[in-house]
Amino acid sequence: MSSSAHFPDPASFQDQSDRFVSWLESNPGVKVNSKILLADLRSNGAGRGVVARSHIAEGEELFSIPRSVILAVQNSQLKSLLSQDVDALGPWLSLMLVMLYEYLQGTQSKWAPYFQVLPTRFDTLMFWSEPELRELQASAIVDKIGKRGAEESILESIAPIVRANPALFPPGNGLASFDGDAGTAALLELTHMMGSLIMAYAFDIEKAEDDDEAEDPDESYMTDDDEEQLSKGMVPLADLLNADADRNNARLYQEEEALVMKSIKPIPEGEEIFNDYGEIPRADLLRRYGYVTDNYSPFDVIELSLDDICQAAGLPNSNVESQPRLQLLDEHDLLDDGYVIPRPSANDKLENILPIELVALLTTLVQSPEEFEQRRSKNKPPRPAIEVNQATLLYKVLQGKQVQYGTSLEQDTQLLHGLLPPQSPSSLEGSARRHKMALQVRIGEKEILHSVLALLDCLAASGTLKRTANGDTADSRQSKAPRV
Numbered sequence: 001m002s003s004s005a006h007f008p009d010p011a012s013f014q015d016q017s018d019r020f021v022s023w024l025e026s027n028p029g030v031k032v033n034s035k036i037l038l039a040d041l042r043s044n045g046a047g048r049g050v051v052a053r054s055h056i057a058e059g060e061e062l063f064s065i066p067r068s069v070i071l072a073v074q075n076s077q078l079k080s081l082l083s084q085d086v087d088a089l090g091p092w093l094s095l096m097l098v099m100l101y102e103y104l105q106g107t108q109s110k111w112a113p114y115f116q117v118l119p120t121r122f123d124t125l126m127f128w129s130e131p132e133l134r135e136l137q138a139s140a141i142v143d144k145i146g147k148r149g150a151e152e153s154i155l156e157s158i159a160p161i162v163r164a165n166p167a168l169f170p171p172g173n174g175l176a177s178f179d180g181d182a183g184t185a186a187l188l189e190l191t192h193m194m195g196s197l198i199m200a201y202a203f204d205i206e207k208a209e210d211d212d213e214a215e216d217p218d219e220s221y222m223t224d225d226d227e228e229q230l231s232k233g234m235v236p237l238a239d240l241l242n243a244d245a246d247r248n249n250a251r252l253y254q255e256e257e258a259l260v261m262k263s264i265k266p267i268p269e270g271e272e273i274f275n276d277y278g279e280i281p282r283a284d285l286l287r288r289y290g291y292v293t294d295n296y297s298p299f300d301v302i303e304l305s306l307d308d309i310c311q312a313a314g315l316p317n318s319n320v321e322s323q324p325r326l327q328l329l330d331e332h333d334l335l336d337d338g339y340v341i342p343r344p345s346a347n348d349k350l351e352n353i354l355p356i357e358l359v360a361l362l363t364t365l366v367q368s369p370e371e372f373e374q375r376r377s378k379n380k381p382p383r384p385a386i387e388v389n390q391a392t393l394l395y396k397v398l399q400g401k402q403v404q405y406g407t408s409l410e411q412d413t414q415l416l417h418g419l420l421p422p423q424s425p426s427s428l429e430g431s432a433r434r435h436k437m438a439l440q441v442r443i444g445e446k447e448i449l450h451s452v453l454a455l456l457d458c459l460a461a462s463g464t465l466k467r468t469a470n471g472d473t474a475d476s477r478q479s480k481a482p483r484v
């Protein structure tokens, strides 16, 4: 998110910031260091952010937010107004319901000035149209958006509570109720807004007696197993810090009475104060936070699906029940739906970047029938190794993946350069901005495909690749060997 278009009433942007800070400071116990400033960073494409007014030393307290100010289930009145146990909904849905309640209270809500600075529109993948999503081409991220699952949970768990309590959840906007098609659409829109805010803004809140460091808001949109999860809360101001990979210079500490943001290095005057969202591939950054910067490119990955690997190996399908090779791996907990390969860095060797489960799968798939039967009769998984046949199969999978993207790395690089002058990245809005971010994501993934193929080429050229034990050559079992 970046621009005016994401915020309600953008003409009052600065007033809203000022009112928010005044409201925040009016809460007993809140402390805000006078060396920081809530800044308008829309011209950089970064919405609001926190900036150092003057030099800040390492370890200085930037602000302190008492636990009672956090927008969370335990601090909202809703719990006492409903007969249901709100906490039983789990961390995501319970906070979503509470935020919906507080939002619909309008100015009556304790957090009204806080809602005024939160965006109402997002560039997270949940909100991309089909044509926009197609720009991500073969990126595995497209299958991880989970919009349908989220809507099913909302309709199953949240809608009945909302509809049964119209006095607590007044629909507003000329809508008589949250029933019927129009009501359901409005409810889904509002709950998606709350879900997206939780995904990009909320923190996992540790219990008061725990004094450890904060977790970053890094969970996917309601896709986690809710068991054993910490409760979630919206921490005003702490969530107005942006992040930019290695530019992290502040951290939130969860103390007994308050959540305290401190600098973790000296911050010069005028510099932005950044939180840490984690080492996230740009595809995931886009899914969760709706933005990308090049600083995250070292964390890009590619994901190869089990289906694609099985297909390249000539298996008719990837059903565990009907494929004994997959069954054997599954029994040994070595089977996955997808295999993630990180971006190789300068001196990385192939064996350092390929997950062991992927090598085990490749090894199983290239074994001769006799060899496989031998391992299966002993109920032993294969000994994972990168030999000629495995390398050849991997090569074929990677080439197949390249084809799925539809355009080449060179074409995409040209497209990106043609989009806009690099010095004005934030001048793009709406679909054009999404198009650019999709290009950045798919370029990152294609670069990894190229690098891994190059590593395979090097390995083949080095002459160190072993042939498999049964003497099969790569060419006898696979259609195309690595270029040697």
Ligand SMILES: C[S@@+](CC[C@H](N)C(=O)[O-])C[C@H]1O[C@@H](n2cnc3c(N)ncnc32)[C@H](O)[C@@H]1O
Residues within 6 Å of the ligand: 001, 002, 045, 046, 047, 048, 049, 117, 118, 119, 200, 201, 239, 240, 241, 242, 243, 244, 288, 289, 290, 291, 293
């Ligand atoms: C926790 S909020 C930070 C406050 C946010 N900028 C705002 O104005 O409300 C996270 C959101 O900020 C934006 N953001 C964070 N870091 C960014 C960056 N380095 N560049 C651009 N946008 C960023 C993304 O839209 C993300 O979803």
